[in-house]
Amino acid sequence: MLDPRLIxxxxxxxxxxxxxxxxxxxxxxxxxxxxxxxKLADDRANLQAEGKKVSRQVGQRLRLLKEESDKRPVVHSDFSEPPTDQWPQVNMEAREESAEFVQLQKEAVALEAKGKEFKQQVTALEEKEKALQDQLRQELLHLPNLPSPQCPDGRSEADNVERRRWGDPKPAAPSLEHWQLGKTLGLFESERSVRVAQSRFITLLGQGARLERALIQFMLDLHVSRGYTEVLPPALVNTASLTGSGQLPKFAEESFRCADDDLWLSPTAEVPLTALHRDDILAAADLPRRYVAYSPCFRREAGSYGRDTRGLIRLHQFNKVELYWFCHPDASEAAHEQLTADAEAVLQALELPYRVVELCTADLGFSACRTYDLEVWLAGAGAYREISSCSTCGDFQARRSSIRMKEGKRNRLLHTLNGSGLAVGRTMAALLEWYQQPDGSVAIPQALQPYMGCAVITPPSSAPK
Incomplete structure (x- = not known):
């Protein structure tokens, strides 16, 4: 959320x-x-200050009343006998001696009434302030993060800037796309998945299921070896969690919601990882905190009708390994470079060619102020496709989720960063297309062989019936 003070x-x-x-x-x-x-906050603070002043004055009067009471003469009367003729005079003298006491009482009562009036005025201002503050917050929740000064300007994704490449992309021979290879090798089934759910779902079979599991385990092990703490978060998240990460209210139509509960299917592990420290104050000395999480992700993919209808590229349900940082604001720029390098390490270990593209201002995600996209080479399709977005969000998510750090005696908002490390289905697609062999088999990259237990995937002897 944008800083109201900046506005x-x-x-x-x-x-x-x-x-x-x-x-x-x-x-x-x-x-x-x-x-x-x-202004309402200032007026309320001024009234509260006046109220405290009045409260102190009441306290002073009460102390003086006690002192005056201790000095008052005590009039004794023996009621076993009728009062003397002098009793009215004695009573009058007692009243005359307590005139100052009576004045203090009047002042105390008047000040107490004034104090109650201040409290009522403060309460009324608090209600107006909260109502206006809530209205402002709702408006700000719909606004995206401000782009970083380093972010290139642009009007569309065509203005994104390629920063570097790794590997030598080349067309595959034979040039089958992954969905064709998956069908030939019996790795996944899309037609039968429509019976189970609907379109844009897929069922992995045999070596396809094993390859998915192997990729997840490989990615997790690699990132843990690079200093990340592994997390297995819930697949269901509440509205507050989605709002804190920036998914709501903007992307409500993109998300699946449970009908009877305040729960949604998580679109990315970024959501529960952000919420993991919602309303927390972390010690600055404990930063950065780096998490890696595998999770199933669920998205409606509204607006993508007719695009990538075959294969693993665009599904309602897919698996992803997510990287997430909580870091000191002064370190977030360097953290962004390191986060991106950590995601690149997966592609390099699998020896898959890719390029790094910096998104222009028009193509930035809602919560991001700067983003590097990793685009892997799909040899069968002969094109680069996004496989990870590595973003720094500044204090945008931290403000929405009230995540702060304690530095000395001061509490301040920290910075958050996130990126895929990687999207598993798209990694599988790239691997199948890059390592396809002339005989129809697919070689397994050396780094993945211990997880797969084999060096090559060959067509099954018989397809499932």
């Missing part, structure tokens, strides 16, 4: 950065609302 103090900067994303936002209205919230 209040420098609305022109906010408007300019949102324009870089290609968005036309009425920042002036947000600016006025943010100023109103701040």
């Amino acid at each position: 209040r103090q420098d609305p022109d900067h906010v408007a300019k950065q949102l324009t870089r994303r290609g968005l036309a936002v009425d920042v002036d209205a947000l600016h006025q609302r943010a100023r109103q919230v701040q």
Whole structure:
């Protein structure tokens, strides 16, 4: 979420950065609302200060009342006999001696009434402030992160900038695509999956299921060896978790929701990993915290009708290994480079050619301020396809999720970063196409052979019936 203070103090900067994303936002209205919230907060603070002053004055009067009470003469009367003729005079003298006491009582009562009035006014201001603050928050929840100054400007994905390449991409011979290889080798079944669920689901079979499992285990082991802590998060997440990571409210139509509970199928492990420290204050000395998580991911893929309808590229359910960092703001730029290198390490170990592309401002994800996409070479298709997005989000997710760090006596928002390490199905697709052999088999890269227990995948003797 954007910083309300930034909107209040420098609305022109906010408007300019949102324009870089290609968005036309009425920042002036947000600016006025943010100023109103701040004015209400200032008025409330002033009233509370006045209320405390009155409370101290009441305390002073009560102490004086006690002192005066201790000095008052005690009038004794023996009621076993009728009062003397002088009793009215004695009573009058006692009242005259307590005149200061009575005045203090009046002042204390008046101050207490004034204090109650202040409390009522503070309560009324708090209610107005909260209502306006909630309205401002709801508006800010719909706005994306501001792009980094280093992020290249652009109007579409055509303006993304290639930063580097690894490996020598070449067309496959034979040039079968992965969905063709999968069918020939009996690795997965899409037609029967429609009976089980619907289109855009797939069932992995035999060596295909084993290859998926081997890739997941290989990726997890590699990242743990590089210093990540492994996490196995829930596959269901609540609305607060999706909101904190930036999936909601914008991507509600892209997500699957449980009808009877405040639960959603997680679209990415980024969501539960962000929520893992929601409302926490982490010690700055304990940063960075680096997590790696395998999880099934679920997405409606709304708006992708007719695209990638065959194979493993675009499914409603897929497996992914996610990398996530909580880090000090001063270290987030270096952390972004390291996160990207960690994701690249998987492709390099599998010896799959790829390129690194920096996304332009128009193509940035909602929560990201800067992103590197890793695009793996699909030899059968003869094209690069995204297999990981490595993003730094600044304090955007931390503000939405109230995740802070303690540095000395000060608490401040930390920074978050995330990236796929990698999308498993797309890794399998790239592997099948890159390592296909002239005889129809697929070689297994050396790094993966201990996990697969074989060096080559050959066509099965008989297909499942």
